[in-house]
Amino acid sequence: MTSLADAVLPLIRTRSDLHSYSAAYSHGRDMHEAIDILEQAIPTTDPVEIYAVTHKALASSVRVIARADDSAGIIGDACRRLLELHPQAAAAARTPVGKLIDWMIKFQFDDDGVDYFELDPVAYASALGDAGMAAYRKSLAEVEATLGPRPSEGERLSSAHSHAWFxxxxxxxxxxxxxxxxxxxxxxxxxxxxxxxxxxxxAEAFEEIGEIDLAIDWAKQATDLDRGHQSLKAADYWCGLLEAHRPSEALDARLSVFRKWPSSSSAARVHKAAGKSWPDYRDEVVATLAASPRDAVLFALLTLKEPEFAWNLAHSLALDSDHTWSELVKAYEKVDPIATLPIHQRLVENELVEASAQHYRLAARRLAKMRKLSAGSEKSAEVNDLIADLREIHRRRPRLQQEFDRAGLP
Structure with missing residues (x-):
């Protein structure tokens, strides 16, 4: 091996058992270090050597991920880095076109147990050239000719050649x-x-080739198709295109999305798009969000940054989300710490509904916070009485008593 290969490939390859999360994660970090070394060598190393090492590293990486617990995704990310580098290295090295096409077909269609990476022929256009791309298209047609009749969209997943058709x-x-x-x-x-x-x-394909008007039109079609999560995702993409290319239309688009999918998130985007004109839309947005107390409170708290308004909304709208109340009291403690004590108490009692060390620990920490908030006030004794009552009520829960002790509770 060359010196570059000696530095890179041992960090990619391994015979270790990678079926445990920790082992796979550790090796994934080694793989990223190897790719860093490879990328740093590009400006000063012969392109042919860069390609050779990249090609070997990619082949080894695919074999590694086939037997790894990559639930963290770190090894997959390393593979994708190499897949991005490979066509660039091939072009710089002037890799023989026929050899490159043979490898591209083999990588994509041979059943090696790893079929969750794609090659992007657009990325290989420079390496293949016009004649090479024509030959590549011919090779794809030859593969298709071996598969028999094309299955319908509904039958493709159950087809014996589903991966090839995909x-x-x-x-x-x-x-x-x-x-x-x-x-x-x-x-x-x-x-x-x-x-x-x-x-x-x-729409994304049209954006890629610079057909922005078409991209906006198709993104709008996706937004309007239905009320599902895919249309909601498309709506954000559509609005992003408008913000980048037709900013004068962006606010109306954000408003239409909010009206179709009212939430704290879509309201926050209206708030941002409105800028100085936000007061013109505030009443509508707040009134619409009232149907979902959680969203109304989170919007007031996180976007408007008005904890007092959020506090009032939480009470008037009968907020019933413990998580949202927990976020709200953190902010409202700075406004009126004593007023938050009843909410803290309710959250403690809700934690203790379930018997587990984690719930006991969270309850103990919240009680300790209550003691701190009430210190020096007439409520201090009431908090201590609450703790005593809880100790008595749950006297047969030794782990709870232990967590209370660890938190320094009386």
């Missing part, structure tokens, strides 16, 4: 983008136009 469709999408072929982009991405995510995919 890979061919992915390549068709990316090649349509490479060709800047508007009709092909619509055909390969939007399909039957019945899924919001597919419509957003179409």
């Amino acid at each position: 890979t061919l469709d992915w390549n068709a999408q990316r090649l349509a983008v490479l060709d800047h072929d508007i009709d092909a982009i619509i055909r390969t991405h939007a399909k039957d136009r019945k899924v919001a995510a597919w419509l957003q995919d179409t």
Whole structure:
């Protein structure tokens, strides 16, 4: 091996058992260190050597992830870094086109037990050139010819060649983008136009090739398709496109999204888009959010940064979310610490409904906070009485008593 290979590949390869989370995570860090070394060497190293090491590192990485517990995603991220580097290295090294095409086909279609990475033919366009890309398309057609009749969309997952069909469709999408072929982009991405995510995919493809008006139009179609989570995701993408390319239309778009999907998050985006004109929309937004006390309180607390307003909303709207109350009392303690004590008490009592060390610990910490908040006030004795009552009520819970002791409670 070359000196670069000696520095990189031992950090990628391993014979260790990677079925435990900690072992896989530790090795994933080694892999990222190896890729850092490889990337840092690019400016001063022969491109042919860079490609050779990158190619070997990628092959080894795929074998590693096949037998690892990569629930943290760190090894997968390392693989994706190498997949991004590979076409760049191939182009710089002037890798023989035929050899590169053979590898691309093998990587994507050979059943090696790892089929969750895709190659992007757009990224390989520079390395392949026009003639190479034509040869690559021919190779894809040859693969398709071996598969038999194309299954319907509903039958594809159960097809014996489901992965191959998915890979061919992915390549068709990316090649349509490479060709800047508007009709092909619509055909390969939007399909039957019945899924919001597919419509957003179409919009993103148009954005990639600089067709911004088309991207905005298709993102709007995805937004309008239904009220599902995919349309909501598309709505944020649509608004982002408008903010970047048609800022004068962004506020109206954010308002329409809020009216369709009212939440603290969509309200926050209206607030940001409105800027100095926010007072014109405040009453509508607050009134709409009243249907969801949690969202109303979180918006007032986190976006408007008005803890007193949030406190009043929480009471008037009968907020019943313990998590939101917990966030609210943290902020309102600075306004009126004594007023928060009844809420703290209720949260403590709710914690103790479930018998577990974690709940006992959280309750003990909250009681300690109550003692601190009430110190020097007439409420101090009441808090101590509450603690005594809880100790008595739960006297048969030794772990609770232990957590109370650890928190320094009387």
